Amino acid sequence: MMAEDKRVDEPTGTEFVGHEWDGIEELDTPLPRWWSIIFWATVVWGLAYTVFYPAWPLINSATEGVFGWSSRAALAEDLAEVEAERAPLREAIANIDINELPQNEQLMQTAINGGRSAYVVHCVQCHGSGAAGSEGYPNLNDDDWLWDGTMEGIEYTLIHGIRNPDHLETRISQMPAFGADGILTDRQISDVVSYVRTLSGAEEASAASARGSELYTANCAVCHGPNGGGDQSQGAPNLRDAIWLYGEDRASITDTVANSRYGVMPRWGHRLDPVTIRMLTAYVWNLGGGETPAPEPEGEELAEAESDEPG
Amino acid sequence: MNRVEPIPPDGPPKLYEARKAVHNKRIDGPFRRFKWLVMAVTLGIYYGTPWIRWDRGPYAPDQAVLVDLANRRFYMFGIEIWPHEFYYVAGLLIMAGIGLFVITSAVGRAWCGYTCPQTVWTDLFQHVDRFVDGDRNARMRLDAAPWTWGKLSRRAFKWTIYLVIGFWTGGAWIMYFADAPTLVRDFWAGEAAPAAYIAVAILTFTTVALGGFMREQVCIYMCPWPRIQAAMMDENSLTVTYKDWRGEPRGSVKKAEKNPGAFGDCIDCMQCVQVCPTGIDIREGPQIGCITCALCIDACDRVMDQVGRPRGLIDYVTLEGAEKEQRGEEVPGAVRSIFRPRTMIYFALWAGIGLAMLFAVGTRDRLTINAIQERNPTFVQLSDGDIRNSFDVRIRNMENRPREMTLTLDGLDGGVMWAGSGNRDQALRSFAITVPADQLLSTRIFVAAPRDGAAAEDFSFVVATGEGEDAEQAIEAARFARPGGE
Numbered sequence A: 001m002m003a004e005d006k007r008v009d010e011p012t013g014t015e016f017v018g019h020e021w022d023g024i025e026e027l028d029t030p031l032p033r034w035w036s037i038i039f040w041a042t043v044v045w046g047l048a049y050t051v052f053y054p055a056w057p058l059i060n061s062a063t064e065g066v067f068g069w070s071s072r073a074a075l076a077e078d079l080a081e082v083e084a085e086r087a088p089l090r091e092a093i094a095n096i097d098i099n100e101l102p103q104n105e106q107l108m109q110t111a112i113n114g115g116r117s118a119y120v121v122h123c124v125q126c127h128g129s130g131a132a133g134s135e136g137y138p139n140l141n142d143d144d145w146l147w148d149g150t151m152e153g154i155e156y157t158l159i160h161g162i163r164n165p166d167h168l169e170t171r172i173s174q175m176p177a178f179g180a181d182g183i184l185t186d187r188q189i190s191d192v193v194s195y196v197r198t199l200s201g202a203e204e205a206s207a208a209s210a211r212g213s214e215l216y217t218a219n220c221a222v223c224h225g226p227n228g229g230g231d232q233s234q235g236a237p238n239l240r241d242a243i244w245l246y247g248e249d250r251a252s253i254t255d256t257v258a259n260s261r262y263g264v265m266p267r268w269g270h271r272l273d274p275v276t277i278r279m280l281t282a283y284v285w286n287l288g289g290g291e292t293p294a295p296e297p298e299g300e301e302l303a304e305a306e307s308d309e310p311g
Numbered sequence B: 001m002n003r004v005e006p007i008p009p010d011g012p013p014k015l016y017e018a019r020k021a022v023h024n025k026r027i028d029g030p031f032r033r034f035k036w037l038v039m040a041v042t043l044g045i046y047y048g049t050p051w052i053r054w055d056r057g058p059y060a061p062d063q064a065v066l067v068d069l070a071n072r073r074f075y076m077f078g079i080e081i082w083p084h085e086f087y088y089v090a091g092l093l094i095m096a097g098i099g100l101f102v103i104t105s106a107v108g109r110a111w112c113g114y115t116c117p118q119t120v121w122t123d124l125f126q127h128v129d130r131f132v133d134g135d136r137n138a139r140m141r142l143d144a145a146p147w148t149w150g151k152l153s154r155r156a157f158k159w160t161i162y163l164v165i166g167f168w169t170g171g172a173w174i175m176y177f178a179d180a181p182t183l184v185r186d187f188w189a190g191e192a193a194p195a196a197y198i199a200v201a202i203l204t205f206t207t208v209a210l211g212g213f214m215r216e217q218v219c220i221y222m223c224p225w226p227r228i229q230a231a232m233m234d235e236n237s238l239t240v241t242y243k244d245w246r247g248e249p250r251g252s253v254k255k256a257e258k259n260p261g262a263f264g265d266c267i268d269c270m271q272c273v274q275v276c277p278t279g280i281d282i283r284e285g286p287q288i289g290c291i292t293c294a295l296c297i298d299a300c301d302r303v304m305d306q307v308g309r310p311r312g313l314i315d316y317v318t319l320e321g322a323e324k325e326q327r328g329e330e331v332p333g334a335v336r337s338i339f340r341p342r343t344m345i346y347f348a349l350w351a352g353i354g355l356a357m358l359f360a361v362g363t364r365d366r367l368t369i370n371a372i373q374e375r376n377p378t379f380v381q382l383s384d385g386d387i388r389n390s391f392d393v394r395i396r397n398m399e400n401r402p403r404e405m406t407l408t409l410d411g412l413d414g415g416v417m418w419a420g421s422g423n424r425d426q427a428l429r430s431f432a433i434t435v436p437a438d439q440l441l442s443t444r445i446f447v448a449a450p451r452d453g454a455a456a457e458d459f460s461f462v463v464a465t466g467e468g469e470d471a472e473q474a475i476e477a478a479r480f481a482r483p484g485g486e
């Protein structure tokens, strides 16, 4: 079969391959030269690549390549570069008086951006992705602060946490469990709840609330203040406002008075570096509720101009 | 299977035809002079435009035509285009397309013959050839000559000129993308952006390759336009035509003298072929290689003058005109073939788009506002019982001067707002804001309103500026969310 198939197509002078389909025959036309050159060039390139770069798999690793390149080292290099670029800003954030930070537009913006990244790693689990909190976990967007809503105060809370048993400087206070500890009877608790709810306008004054008023003065005013305005120095909530961490209905407040609450926030001082904590502080402060310690400085910038850059 | 054709003695036929270099002869005449003029004008526009200055005040560049990629602005004399207005550029491209329709239906491939960059640069390079190596015959001799030092140095000299032209072409191109005087200084100081050097390198290469070496092959093999044009021409489109009914059969003057009446007007002198920049023979009829540069008309008219026969053996003729002439009827003038319904409709379309765009540019907004509501969380309960929403408000000042504006809440009874970096004590229903020249100002606006009300209440942000003639206002609808809505 071989021999007789060595026929030549006369018009083109090309040999036949020997395949035929319905009278159409395949010619053994050589590959175009440019094509072969590119093909062999890619082969050479491919082989050279395996010599210079990591390529051949071994049992536990792979050949390292003459250049010694690795994606991990490249990443580390990139990261170091970024770090070095950011170092001056980080240093400035570390050294500035924390209460002054909001006035420094560029540093503040850097801090907020960094804080947003740290927030979604460390804080979302309790406070939620939009920092809106949930029952028992404060909403960080609002203007109500149990402890302290200034830059300094927020930073302190972040560093030392709230009610961390193993830490001396932690923010701590404890409300008595008036029911569980037998300080007040169920009836008295009900009266106190009625009174407390009149403070925020959730309930009309009644005989019960009048009785509760006296009980309040005797038992609660020490921490929550004579008018129910609360006390940030000991984390005693303001009872006159519209914000209720555990709910404003009778059942929730009754539960609080009878059994107390003991919300804990971890401290971050030993886990995050001081600059990251300051960035988190800036982010949380900037959510809309941040407090300013001294009177407002005049002529504050209303907004920042940006280029057409989205985001 | 086996073909009947025998193998030709010089081996199997070649599937590709090797290029025959075109050495077009110098020619002078009205069309050649017109081509010189067009070349001067088009190259002048190309090289000169970036250097035209245009005062836009202190907040914008003073270059008349500038594609500012870094700041995403396109300046063209008195018009400034922002990225979101890019449809104006699309409109210009559509006009350019229809413009080619107008030209083609009226005067055939005039674009190819005179103004196409490929034609202009090829022409330029062919003049360089003539300048360095002499006219047609000298060039053909040199081409065939062996590679001596003399030939090599001539070639080196010529290619250096090619490279300089290519470099200037690329160099002029990048001037459109940055302030030209600054860029020139930076470029030679080695401080320009790498993209500038890369662009110049690429354009040098393409200019030399396309204009210096590939030349007519681009028109014949690469360019889609000849194919499209062929479909767009009709019996009333002017095209360069050899009047075969007058010229054939060809015969030299001597033969014609011996045998009067037996020959046509063409004396077969080949002048038309020798001057052709694409190296074709127009006497074979209209063909894709003919870019209708009319140089063969110049050449043949000269010949006809010399032998004392009427001009116009090769001429701009329409198909219809050609038929009429053959029948001995009167041929309508060129003006008739230009001003006819088809070209007029194209022109009206072209002009209509142009006018519509001018009108749109003249009346377009130079102030816009956008408000995007923060969705996580959509609302926040404040301690005094009010509800707060947060909006990302973006105000675009598209004028080349900073403007004082007033941002106002429209609707939302009892609502107040304050800027995100401010404080609720500063809350108002309206406040002043300065937007820098030619910039987008992005700011977070908090809006607070009493808790009682619809779960979703419509209101709007209104931004206004200026007085009288200068007044401008933009409105953005927004929605205030309260608890119980979702």
Ligand code: SF4
Residues within 6 Å of the ligand: B240, B272, B275, B276, B277, B278, B279, B280, B281, B282, B289, B290, B291, B292, B293, B294, B295, B296, B297
């Ligand atoms: S045939 Fe005549 S008109 Fe056509 S390209 Fe050649 S010289 Fe120009």
Ligand code: SF4
Residues within 6 Å of the ligand: B242, B247, B265, B266, B267, B268, B269, B270, B271, B272, B273, B283, B299, B300, B303, B313, B314
């Ligand atoms: S230039 Fe005129 S006369 Fe000479 S060959 Fe061409 S068509 Fe014939």
